[in-house]
Amino acid sequence: MNFYFRVFKKFRETCPELVPKRMIGNEPMTVKVPLEHMEKLPELKENPFRKRICEVFSRDGKGHLTFEDFLDLLSVFSEQAPRDIKVFYAFKIYDFDGDRFIGLSDLEQAARLLTRNELAAEEITQIAEKVIEEADVDGDGKLSYMEFEHVILRAPDFLGTFHIRI
Incomplete structure (x- = not known):
């Protein structure tokens, strides 16, 4: 078929x-x-x-x-999809508020989902703040698409899990 x-x-x-x-x-x-x-x-x-x-x-x-x-x-989400397309959609998925940046609240929401709400609010905030501290090159307190892409390209395992098989 x-x-x-x-x-x-x-x-x-x-x-x-x-x-x-x-x-x-x-x-x-x-x-x-x-x-x-x-x-x-x-x-x-x-x-x-x-x-x-x-x-x-x-x-x-x-x-x-x-x-x-x-x-x-x-x-x-297919294994054959180009890396650039996967990064683009990963960014959109993490940009919960749709402002074209990944800010602290977006990262907190992602961390809550990833940990299935098993961490305290303070721990979630610490994780989000640490991500911004590590990845925010221009120091504006949020991740642009370019900053997000840079982080993702340094973590090849991230995109390796970004697929669905039918």
């Missing part, structure tokens, strides 16, 4: 009552699977960033994915 049909089958399985057996016309761009169904995908359900990933890839920004959105998500 070719990739496109495997992906469509997986997309349809997330919510068969909403996704027709065959999509025609503009349905691949208009039929949406709600976030709560997407989060249950085996490939996402253990990922602490599953909600954020769906939000970033959804055209509506709320995590409800069309088939086109789903294809984009899988393309970026």
